[in-house]
Amino acid sequence: MLTLLKKVTNLKILWRKIKQTMDTSAPLVWFFVLNVVLVWFKTFVNYHMNFNLGAEGSVQQFLLFLNPIPTAIIFLSIALYFRGALSYWIAIAFNFIQSLWLFANILYYREFSDFLSMGILGSGSSTGNNLGKSIAAIIHWSDYMIFLDVVILVLLVVFKQLTIDRKGVQKRFAILTTVLGVVLMLVDYGIASTDRTGLLTRSFDNNYIVKYLGLNEYAAFNAVQTYNQTESRKRAKPADLNKIKQFVSQQKLPDNIQYYGTQKGKNVFMIHLESFQQFLIDYKVEGKEVTPNLNKFYHDQHTLSFDNFYNQVGQGKTSDAEMMQENSLYGLSTGSAMVKYGTNNTFESLPAILNQRGYTTAAFHGDVASFWNRDNTYKSFGYNYFFSKAYYPNANKPNFNVGYGLKDKIFLQDSAKYIEQLPQPFYAKLLTVTNHYPYDLDKENIDFPATTTGDKTVDGYVQTAHYLDQSFAELTDYLKKAGLYDNSVFVLYGDHYGISENHQPAIAKLLGKDKVTNYDLAQFQKVPFMIHANGLKGGIDHTYGGEIDMLPTLLDLLGVPDDQLTMFGRDMLSTKYEGVVPFRDGDWVTPTYMKYNNQYFNTKTGDQVTLDTDVDLKKTATETQAYVDKVLAYSDSVITGDLLRFDTSRADFHKVNKKTFDYKKSVGLAKLREAQKTNPSSVLAKNNNKSTIDLYKTDTPELNSSTHTNDDASVSSK
Template sequence: MIVKSYLTWYAIFDNIPLWQPLLTEVPFVWLIFCFIERFSHKRKIGYYMIANLTITIVFFAAIMYYKYYGVIVTYHALAQVNQVTSVNSSVFSLLAPYYLLIFVDIIVLCVYFIRRRIQRSKLVFQTTRSLPRIGKKTAVAIFAFSALLTIFNVWPNRASMNELTQAESMGILNYEAYMIAADKPGKPVPKEQITQHKINTMKGFTPDQPAISTYWDAAKGRNVIIVQMESFQNFLIGLHIDGKEITPNLNKLAKESLYFPHFYQQVGQGNTSDAEFVVNSSYYIPARGAASQEYAGFQVPSLAKLLDKYGYNTTTFHTNKVEFWNRKEMYAALGFGKYYDMDFFGNEDAVAFAASDEVLYKKTSKELKALQDTGKPFYSQVISMSAHHPYHLPESKYKMELPARYENTLVGDYIRSQNYADYELGTFIQQLKDNGVWDNSLIVLYGDHLGLPLYSLEEKDRTLMKEIFGRDYTRADMMNIPLIISAPGAVDPARIDQLGGQSDIVPTVASLLGVSMDGYIHFGQDLLNGHSNLLPERYYLPSGSLITEEGMFVPGSGYEDGTQYPLPSIEETADPSFISSLDPPPDSLKETGKNLNKGKVSKEQYERALNLLHYSDSYVSQLPMR
């Protein structure tokens, strides 16, 4: 148990005191062992083996979950176990061989007991010896001592905000037990007290500021096409490696559109499906679990429902099975009129775990043309997926040669996969231009979530990322995704340095279409209106993390011991010629972004972010059921 504890801590925590796993993990193990000694009269070894296996699985799950999500696993993740088989290649890619050492004793003991049973079954006469028992007084003394240490570890750290800090202070096993015993939802804010005025105030702007931007109804009546790019991070935009342009089509689109380099993911356990939910609803993800599972039973206000009132057809395109991440129920909750999944796209030309982006875009462009030909405007969301972790792109799909130092690395595989995704996106754009859909549409493109988790990168990958950024790769870099909005002929291109997140897409799109959001409680804001912004984060960063113009803040046990990170600048990764080609924003937005990183996130902002999360949880949980 001691060896397993140290192996787990080494994989998750940094710079731990040598004594800490002993002080936090061993007392919990002793408590379990005392119960076995007190209550097991027969099959004691069997109970020890069960306890050993259970604790080992908890430790192993903690390692793997951290490497993927950057947070400590809890019992809530059991609801997602059925999704693991669909992304098993991603799971295995995170598996360092030494993690498996945690199972060595179990394998050895199983072999030993099987061999002993076989040998004993060959004997006619055999004697059975019971294992020695610890004396009652000794067991009571060990139990009492362990219980006191466990309470000492848990009690002072109950209010810690950062789950990693909390698990390190309590011990992983104590943390898991505490979450089962004490993880109860807070009392919701009464629905009638949740108003748009209160939400706007918490976000940092008030209704007396301009309510309508200069872009209001610039794309009125147009089709809406929202393209969600798998695992696409912002540092790829404008990036050249050894003179090679990585995403030429997106670079071209960014130059011809509204490009937001300071845009951030707000997803959680559901990853891609969470992005779909947040982008379509303007609500935050739930505290535990995926939005597609936790919120699918509610009648969720959404962009699809909003546009349906204006006569839009609403559709969504995803090449995987609609049951994956409970999307069938989520799409019903969000009010999409029709979905296209694997039944439509088939299994041809599979990449990752469904049809390739080439198939996705080819078949989708034809459907969008058919929708336009009905004479009604449409809203369609298109979910790309070929650049999915762990980025094992078939050689037949390679569109670029990597420098030798990038070969056989996660960073290199990621860049090559995104280069392919960019290539197929360029084909899609051309298809829409050729069939007459492009010029009649408002196109929104963004990354769904990060592709290179900081905590799962090996040393050679960190070195490559340092080469790309010219400094160490940070959590703020990791969370930064692009947003590009294009309305050909209706909106002039510009670089917009407004801070934004995925929850801001609904009000921004509504503003461009001239669609009123009166009566629609939402937690995003119009990014073309020049307001300050505040983005609460829940996953991939510890709870209580937030992003403002001042930077990114990650709490410790609370605000006082938290860490501030500056927001990344596109100038660090993009080619200078690309940056110089971006048009400046209009006069109404020239001041946005000028105060980036010129202060630090305040305690008051931190508390407002927590309140925003609580208000969102409260509001969605009180929506009518479907």
């Protein structure tokens, strides 16, 4: 009891000293400083307690420490422009506003692993509705501690425990204080931009914006994004779409009767090969094949393999590849279309197209659902299920992950328990991540020699690619044993380059050259595109194409009519296909000439040519550039204007109702269990509800050295 009384006495003494200091030396300034410290402290603490921002290294940790301060100073400095009690109440009000924003994001992040956006706040989306319904379940009593300082400050002012500064401060001091906040914000942004280039233009993930710039800065950034989107949407009109539809219809090619509908009704596995370049196929290091399993698959008589297939991504990288693969729409010239427009836009996407033809559609990704805004965009695309990090218990184990999610072997093995529960036919997209920059893998998983270019980043690339190759082999081995392989179509594609142009000396060594030209760098944009199915007439196809062409090509094989779809790609199987490949920056490739980095080359020989000396080039360049500029501009208009909301021409396609989808784990697992009863066509149901997971064999040391038990994702016969 005496100890407690002594502590209370000490607190009283401390408060008297603080109050004396504030009373005798610029009370309002001290009150301002106190509020800044309080706002900074609770924001910084909650960064670590309630958000998973993934700050690594001293620079990111410093920015996480710094970024709550600038806006706290800017907002709270507004109080310095006033006098008397009003200035104190204004300071408390801005403390409360920032606290409320922090509080709301804690609750939202706890449920959806993402931050609130203006689009979510301003719409009646299923996300917002679900959050409102479950607010009582997700809130913790400790969350209210965020407002404790505000309550105390209110009581101190109300009960006159603080001396009110009637004179206030000089206007010059107030202005300088605000300027200080702005300067600190610019310093923060400068350091952040150095550590993460293209931070605002590429918009990887909301976590990045908050980690580098701050929660309040994220709100401002998102507000600008939302405003730009709203304005583009407001200006759009049905006539804009009609013009584009006319253009698209003129580009439509006749189907190839040799292939059309030959794979109708089969399951579709869309396997995303992260950062996987075409040169890896048949490539050897010290006499060993980097990807022996993919090589065999590539050369199989039932695999259509395109060896002149290019990635066409922009700043959105992987998200751009997904936009093209699912919609045959290009990514944007800046930023990510999935991040900026995926939540609210109308799409005519492959998952929705197949879903409306009896398919179950599911995406699998061993990272947080919010990355590239997938948790919202996939609803717009029409996915029934999205199995993200929350569905994978192993994803919470540090050594089971690389920087962008679960290691591929673990991810694919753990995905099998969901694959076996999908009612057939199904469309399943599996996003691998281990072969991602910086191509770093722990020693226990490396059994392949690195290259010896002297570039540490590049030399590990073949090792992670080899690991991905082994992961693919384990998956296909399981699918054969589970009875899924022969009744499925497999589509494999590389999403973008793995080794950037910043590593030209290393690229030269990989290619066995003294130095590389722009022609070589253009060739380095090639990625694999393979379609395999039992009975499919395969072979190496030298047709020139790109990711924008994947959707119409696959729809040809599945026998899905696409006459009324707004697609900017073309069916690569059509005998009328010409092979014009636009790049996002306006460069292009044709079977005869290519333009890359403002230079022209003969596509076949690699010889540089010029407009002045080659008459044929001049004609091709003029026509091709006009087409490329038009198709990119039209695609941008579709996305930024949300033009597909005006499309009423399709009787066999219905707009996606995003409110019908919910990707929370509890909801997804419940739907799978119900599906085994209402549509017992899954492998699990056909196997009398007995799991086939024991057929999946993996050599990954993480699973073989630890206890690996099934979680609640398994459906038993109990």
